[in-house]
Amino acid sequence: MSRQGPDKDTVPPGIEVTDGRVVLSGDLLIGDVADLSRDLQDAQSVDIEQVGRMDTAGAWFILDLAAQIGGPDASAPISGASDVQTLLLDTVRENMPGADAAPDAWPSLTDRIEMIGRKAHDAWRSTVEITGFLGQIVAALAGLVIHPRRLRLTSLVHHMQEVGWNAVPIVALMAFLIGIVLAFQGSSQLRQFGAEVFVVDLIAISILRELGILLTAIIIAGRSGSAFTAAIGSMKMREEVDAMRTLGLDPVQILVVPRVLALIFTLPFLGLIADISGLVGGALMSWIELGVSPGVFQARLVADVNIWQFAVGIIKAPFFALIIGVIGCYEGLKVGGNAESLGRLTSTSVVVSIFLVIVADAMFSVFFALVGV
Amino acid sequence: MTETEQAEKPIIRVRGLVKRFGTHVVHDGVDLDVRRGEIIGIVGGSGTGKSVLLHQIVGLLKPDAGQIEVFGQSVRDTSDEEYRDLRRRWGVMFQDGALFSSLTVRQNVEVPMKEQLDLPDDLRKTLAGIKVRMVGLPDSAQGTYPSDLSGGMRKRAGFARAISLDPEIVFLDEPTAGLDPIGAAAFDTLIGRLQAALGLTVFMVTHDLDSLHAICDRIAVLAEKKVLAVGTMAEMLEVDHPWVREYFHGPRARAALATTDKTDKTDKDEMR
Numbered sequence: 351m352s353r354q355g356p357d358k359d360t361v362p363p364g365i366e367v368t369d370g371r372v373v374l375s376g377d378l379l380i381g382d383v384a385d386l387s388r389d390l391q392d393a394q395s396v397d398i399e400q401v402g403r404m405d406t407a408g409a410w411f412i413l414d415l416a417a418q419i420g421g422p423d424a425s426a427p428i429s430g431a432s433d434v435q436t437l438l439l440d441t442v443r444e445n446m447p448g449a450d451a452a453p454d455a456w457p458s459l460t461d462r463i464e465m466i467g468r469k470a471h472d473a474w475r476s477t478v479e480i481t482g483f484l485g486q487i488v489a490a491l492a493g494l495v496i497h498p499r500r501l502r503l504t505s506l507v508h509h510m511q512e513v514g515w516n517a518v519p520i521v522a523l524m525a526f527l528i529g530i531v532l533a534f535q536g537s538s539q540l541r542q543f544g545a546e547v548f549v550v551d552l553i554a555i556s557i558l559r560e561l562g563i564l565l566t567a568i569i570i571a572g573r574s575g576s577a578f579t580a581a582i583g584s585m586k587m588r589e590e591v592d593a594m595r596t597l598g599l600d601p602v603q604i605l606v607v608p609r610v611l612a613l614i615f616t617l618p619f620l621g622l623i624a625d626i627s628g629l630v631g632g633a634l635m636s637w638i639e640l641g642v643s644p645g646v647f648q649a650r651l652v653a654d655v656n657i658w659q660f661a662v663g664i665i666k667a668p669f670f671a672l673i674i675g676v677i678g679c680y681e682g683l684k685v686g687g688n689a690e691s692l693g694r695l696t697s698t699s700v701v702v703s704i705f706l707v708i709v710a711d712a713m714f715s716v717f718f719a720l721v722g723v
Numbered sequence: 724m725t726e727t728e729q730a731e732k733p734i735i736r737v738r739g740l741v742k743r744f745g746t747h748v749v750h751d752g753v754d755l756d757v758r759r760g761e762i763i764g765i766v767g768g769s770g771t772g773k774s775v776l777l778h779q780i781v782g783l784l785k786p787d788a789g790q791i792e793v794f795g796q797s798v799r800d801t802s803d804e805e806y807r808d809l810r811r812r813w814g815v816m817f818q819d820g821a822l823f824s825s826l827t828v829r830q831n832v833e834v835p836m837k838e839q840l841d842l843p844d845d846l847r848k849t850l851a852g853i854k855v856r857m858v859g860l861p862d863s864a865q866g867t868y869p870s871d872l873s874g875g876m877r878k879r880a881g882f883a884r885a886i887s888l889d890p891e892i893v894f895l896d897e898p899t900a901g902l903d904p905i906g907a908a909a910f911d912t913l914i915g916r917l918q919a920a921l922g923l924t925v926f927m928v929t930h931d932l933d934s935l936h937a938i939c940d941r942i943a944v945l946a947e948k949k950v951l952a953v954g955t956m957a958e959m960l961e962v963d964h965p966w967v968r969e970y971f972h973g974p975r976a977r978a979a980l981a982t983t984d985k986t987d988k989t990d991k992d993e994m995r
Contacts, residue, residue: 379889380836380840380842380850380888380889381840383846384842384843384846405889405921406850406853406854406857406889406921407846407850407889410849410850410853434920434922437919437920438920438921440920441857441916441917441920442853442857444856445853445856445857446853446856447849447852447853447856447862686870687870688824688825688868688869688870689824690824690825691870
């Protein structure tokens with residue numbers, strides 16, 4: 351039997367029709383009722399005198415059988431129920447689902463088109479909201495200029511350690527490996543033209559201008575942006591944010607500003623570290639692969655690379671930091687009551703902030719091209 | 724096995740249970756018998772390990788020493804297979820319902836059926852629908868996600884999931900905590916009715932004196948790291964221990980006793 355019943359001595363259920371009566375016997379339990387035959391011929395009533403144990407599913411089966419025999423209007427009589435069985439039958443009868451219980455509907459074509467409209471509208475609305483949120487942060491920062499003592503210094507330092515200092519190893523390692531890859535790939539291409547020594551320019555310009563800061567920002571978005579969303583989101587879920595508001599504390603001031611400021615302060619330094627270790631990685635690989643000694647590498651670096659190449663990269667850092675911080679905190683504050691929305695918004699936060707960082711990077715490229723650096 | 728033998732043999736038997744968290748001893752020699760078909764209420768001050776006891780009985784926590792038998796089978800040393808069978812014969816309702824937030828109410832009730840049985844989709848949906856209605860939720864709640872339900876409705880839905888497979892024992896962790904008095908009373912009635920209809924044994928951790936008066940057959944008091952006293956309400960009132968006296972003779976207890984005494988008897992007779 352499929353039910354490993356309490357006493358292991360479950361009697362298998364039986365169903366047969368005699369003299370116009372459906373006679374049920376044995377134990378009617380949830381595991382068995384689906385398999386019982388429903389060949390009822392011309393039965394008029396249901397007899398359950400020989401039924402042993404019976405659970406809700408069994409009771410439902412008996413009632414369903416009676417309804418099937420009696421037709422849509424009147425169900426057939428049920429006889430032979432003990433007191434307990436009657437009680438269960440009554441309980442289930444009261445709670446039989448109505449015939450009008452709506453099935454799960456599939457969305458129609460118009461629903462789908464409507465969904466696209468809604469999505470577009472939502473996207474527009476969240477753009478407006480993020481702008482508004484940015485405004486709130488700027489207002490809070492302006493408030494800090496007037497009342498510097500409102501700044502949560504402990505919290506700021508804590509977050510600087512969390513997003514800045516603790517991220518140094520991963521950022522340095524990442525940039526070092528990128529430098530190695532660039533030197534390796536660049537040298538194999540440039541060797542074809544006998545222009546191996548230009549690998550220094552290749553590494554220096556691509557890392558300093560673009561890759562160092564961009565990849566750092568992407569790593570920080572994945573590392574700290576998601577942490578911001580998850581931390582603020584779980585506070586929101588446990589009503590801590592509401593509690594702050596009732597105590598007259600401003601969540602933007604307390605939760606958002608220290609995180610955003612910590613990112614703005616530390617991301618340029620992380621970018622600097624990425625630049626340095628990227629160059630070290632590139633120099634090392636150039637030495638091994640092309641025999642460009644560190645001295646030559648340094649000389650070419652100083653001679654060919656304008657200070658602006660470095661500045662262009664670092665100027666972008668605070669803007670990327672602002673994007674990551676704002677998106678991370680905004681999505682965190684959007685978390686609703688359930689655990690699923692926390693997970694969804696955390697991943698949204700990472701995806702959106704990486705996307706916006708890249709968009710901003712593209713805009714900076716155009717801008718710097720126009721101003722000619 | 725005859726009826727009387729079955730009635731005499733406890734359905735849950737706890738002996739010499741010891742549970743420590745680090746150096747903090749929660750239970751030190753807990754003994755408890757739960758009889759088949761009764762509603763037992765577990766009371767005790769905060770931090771006396773009521774929920775810990777429940778978690779140990781259902782196997783979520785391992786005791787450090789002692790024996791726990793459910794249906795005459797030790798919960799501690801079971802194979803995965805046996806534990807699976809055991810789990811099927813009890814249902815647990817957690818404090819806030821602990822519904823799966825990514826599933827609708829009806830899907831939540833279907834989870835145990837899906838996990839344990841191979842039922843046709845239609846039948847499973849119908850049976851889950853019956854269970855949802857049995858706990859007094861409207862049909863409109865079936866397709867709702869837990870986050871859109873009120874606390875009371877979540878508890879009911881949690882109860883529906885606990886009785887999804889018609890278990891023999893239902894464990895309830897503070898079923899009426901956080902409900903308004905009317906909702907709590909309705910929940911008590913619901914537990915009593917379903918207990919009678921489905922022949923459940925109910926193991927209930929509660930602080931609600933009204934529930935204790937209204938539906939519990941017996942009460943077990945957890946204090947001083949063990950079960951201090953077990954018995955009916957009347958017996959509890961006789962116990963001579965400062966905490967127990969404070970609990971059952973305090974102002975709130977007297978008020979609850981006064982209001983339920985009159986209705987208690989008749990309610991219960993009707994339910995049976």
